[in-house]
Structures are given as structure tokens and as C-alpha cells.
Amino acid sequence: MAGKDKIPLTPQSFGHNPFDKLSSEGLPDAPPEQPAEAAPLPKPAKSRGRVDIIRQKAGRGGKTVTVVTNFVGIGLPEKEMLATKMQKACGVGGTVKEGRIEIQGDKREEAARILTEAGFRPVFAGG
Numbered sequence: 001m002a003g004k005d006k007i008p009l010t011p012q013s014f015g016h017n018p019f020d021k022l023s024s025e026g027l028p029d030a031p032p033e034q035p036a037e038a039a040p041l042p043k044p045a046k047s048r049g050r051v052d053i054i055r056q057k058a059g060r061g062g063k064t065v066t067v068v069t070n071f072v073g074i075g076l077p078e079k080e081m082l083a084t085k086m087q088k089a090c091g092v093g094g095t096v097k098e099g100r101i102e103i104q105g106d107k108r109e110e111a112a113r114i115l116t117e118a119g120f121r122p123v124f125a126g127g
Helices: 076-090 108-117
Strands: 050-056 065-069 094-097 100-104 121-125
Touching (some): 065 108, 076 094, 076 108
Parallel strands (some): 050 121
Antiparallel strands (some): 050 065
């Protein structure tokens, strides 16, 4: 292809701008911008129940695992969503097994923070 088929890159005026005759006269002023942190975070209306956070080592080849148990009234999809949120916050792997969330490593504090944000009442149980 030769250069004669190319469109020139010089800016051109199309001659008609439909917004030329509009004015902002009579319109209200824009609302003042508010910083994002000015809005308080909404509190969960009601506690969704107690959940136990346990650190386990036995039967796992010496590896420490954080287990969250005793969920009441939530299904598997929500548990998987909570597990994914915990894994991303902690930077580790994990799974949902037999109705429990298992997170690799001793991540009890991070798990408690995420569960509190979700409206649960986390309790550190066991050793």
C-alpha cells in the first residue's frame, strides 16, 4: 500500500457543533465535592451470630491452619466468598471443607476482622 491511501492527521473542523448555542444560565451550581472518608460506614443492623476461630496444628504435618467454624444460617456460596476475602487479605491459600473455612497459617486476627465487618461475632476458641 502506498502512502496515498492514508488519511491525513491534521485536525479538521466539521463546521457544526450542536453544543455551541447552549448556555449554563439558570442551571443550579454543582454540589460541593465531599471527601470519601466523610461518610460513616454503615453498621450491620444485627449480629449474624457467633463463630469460633481455632488454630489447629495436629494432624496437618506440623503446619498451622486457622479454622472458622459454627456458622449458622449461611450457605456454601457465602462461606466461599468469605474464604476468598480472607485468602486475599492474608495472602495465603485456603478452602471450605465440611462447612468450615480453613485458612493456611495462623491468621486469626485477620479472619476476625473480616468476620466482624461481615456482621459476625468472632470468638477465639481453643489453644
